[in-house]
Amino acid sequence: MAPLTNRRWVLARDVKGKTTEGDFRRADTRVDDAQLKDGEVMLKQLLISFDPAQRTWLTDSSYVTKIKVGEVMRAISLSRVVASKHPDWQAGDLVRCLGGWQDYLIISPDEVKKADAIADPKERLTRQSERLAKVVLPPGVPMELGISLFGVTGLTAYVGLVKVGRVKEGQTVLVSAAAGATGSVVGQLAKAYGAKTVVGIAGGPEKCKFLVETLGFDAAIDYKSQETKRKGLRRCIMERCPEGVDLFFDNVGGETLEAGISCLREFGTVVLCGAIGEYQKPSKEIAGIRNYFELVKKSARVEGFLVPRFASSFGEAVDELGRLSKSGQIHQAHDIQAGFESLPKTFIRLFEGRNTGKLLCKL
Ligand SMILES: NC(=O)c1ccc[n+]([C@@H]2O[C@H](COP(=O)([O-])OP(=O)(O)OC[C@H]3O[C@@H](n4cnc5c(N)ncnc54)[C@H](OP(=O)(O)O)[C@@H]3O)[C@@H](O)[C@H]2O)c1
Known part of the structure; x- marks a missing residue:
């Protein structure tokens, strides 16, 4: 050539x-x-x-x-x-x-x-x-x-929810950046694995409609809406998850992470997948988790992960994602x-x- x-x-x-x-x-x-x-x-x-x-x-x-x-x-x-x-x-x-x-x-x-x-x-x-x-x-x-779905997105969603989060039937699962690549798969996987309630946090009414009407989330919170600004994210989460959150899959960090932590049930789990809300901030502006003592009070588990470190689970993940996508339970x-x-x-x-x-x- x-x-x-x-x-x-x-x-x-x-x-x-x-x-x-x-x-x-x-x-x-x-x-x-x-x-x-x-x-x-x-x-x-x-x-x-x-x-x-x-x-x-x-x-x-x-x-x-x-x-x-x-x-x-x-x-x-x-x-x-x-x-x-x-x-x-x-x-x-x-x-x-x-x-x-x-x-x-x-x-x-x-x-x-x-x-x-x-x-x-x-x-x-x-x-x-x-x-x-x-x-x-x-x-x-x-x-x-x-x-x-069969690349980093699906692998991250599977590893984060199943291997790190150890999702179980009957749980209440909260996902941030829920209409994005990873979050949208996480919510659908949680439903497929028997979560009782799956709530997504996303920016804008169109995204929230997409989560509920197309992807089968139980509820969505538009974090940019006037209602959320007025009530606060914590209250909006508790209205949709009155018994609290068992598993919070966080993609955003900052105040979203703090709101999710404050809604955890006893022995709840936080999966730290990413912090897109913080990536463009200078390091001195990245705040810590101000309500970290909530984690102690609730005997919660917080675990971060990097997907390349879970390569031994990729075969299983691709098989599962393939099965669920074929059966129509996951749409990317x-x-x-x-x-x-x-x-x-x-x-x-x-x-x-x-x-x-x-x-x-x-x-
Ligand atoms: N741990 C790992 O190995 C691993 C692997 C892959 C991805 N990740 C992480 O997973 C997260 C999602 O990645 P993705 O590839 O699936 O991207 P994505 O969710 O498709 O795209 C990013 C979304 O984040 C939301 N967002 C952007 N800026 C925001 C802000 N300041 N506050 C709140 N939300 C904001 C936007 O949705 P809204 O309109 O809803 O705001 C945007 O559509 C990222 O944090 C990423 O770093 C981690």
């Missing part, structure tokens, strides 16, 4: 506060399959995933190595092998990887496997995340599910934007709450 233009978005400057389009700049290169060495594969990116954690990857306080100015913006992606000099990878294979905001990449699958030996934990996790995962979908299953919504030019703008959608379901961009 003739040399091709490889469009790339790189980090233009250190990001402080809210992410803007100006934090990224174009730095296109050329790519050529003639450059391929033995053991390497060339990938063409098809779908780019947008994950709130990417904002933390722009800081020193992340769980992975910070993305440096001039480097391609890191992102999970779904790609197609277009050329291969590796016996285990053939042209046409669909793969999930950490391909970043670019059209093409050349990678050595065996080199990436050596990441386990890296001593620095942040760098080890960064390099381990670059591993290629073959995506084999049953006939008729749309490609995007390979990077949403998508917000699929289009066009390479729109990648920075699309990323910002996450923090403006403009997505419902999994946010992706088709290249």
Whole structure:
């Protein structure tokens, strides 16, 4: 194949506060399959995933190595092998990887496997995340599910709710950022596993309607509404969960986390999945949990998790998610934007709450 233009978005400057389009700049290169060495594969990116954690990857306080100015913006992606000099990878294979905001990449699958030996934990996790995962979908299953329900989104929801939260029949489950990629799957999984009441917190009446009418949540709270502002989030939760919350799956942090904690029942559980409400704040503005003593009073369990650390459960998770999606008990919504030019703008959608379901961009 003739040399091709490889469009790339790189980090233009250190990001402080809210992410803007100006934090990224174009730095296109050329790519050529003639450059391929033995053991390497060339990938063409098809779908780019947008994950709130990417904002933390722009800081020193992340769980992975910070993305440096001039480097391609890191992102999970779904790609197609277009050329291969590796016996285990053939042209046409669909793969999930950490391909970043670019059209093409050349990678050595065996080199990436050596990441386990890296001593620095942040760098080890960064390099381990670059591993290629073959995506084999049953006939008729749309490609995007390979990077949403059967990718990090579904795995996070399953591991967080089942392995960390240990959800049980009859429980009252509260989910924040409930209309987003992870939260929407968590709520449906909780219902599928017999939760008595599932309540979602989301921004706006449309999202709340979607949770109840389309996804089968029992109730939803619009945290942006005048009613919630007037009554306070805690009271709104207690109105919908009069006996209190057994399991709170939190994606937001800050005051949302505090409100959920204050509604816990005795021996309740808080699953700390993420804190999107805090990711754009300078570290000195991130408040602690002011009502942490509630956790003591209620003998509650609080457990955080990072999904890559639960790889031994991924097979079981994919089987379960496949079964529940086939039986119609789980529906993964998508917000699929289009066009390479729109990648920075699309990323910002996450923090403006403009997505419902999994946010992706088709290249
Ligand atoms: N622990 C892990 O391994 C792991 C893995 C994947 C994801 N996560 C975490 O899971 C959470 C959800 O991620 P996702 O990929 O599923 O994203 P998502 O929920 O699809 O998108 C983010 C949503 O968060 C809400 N949001 C944005 N800013 C907010 C704010 N300031 N306050 C309250 N809500 C806000 C918005 O919905 P509204 O309109 O409702 O505000 C937005 O649509 C994130 O915290 C992420 O870091 C953790």
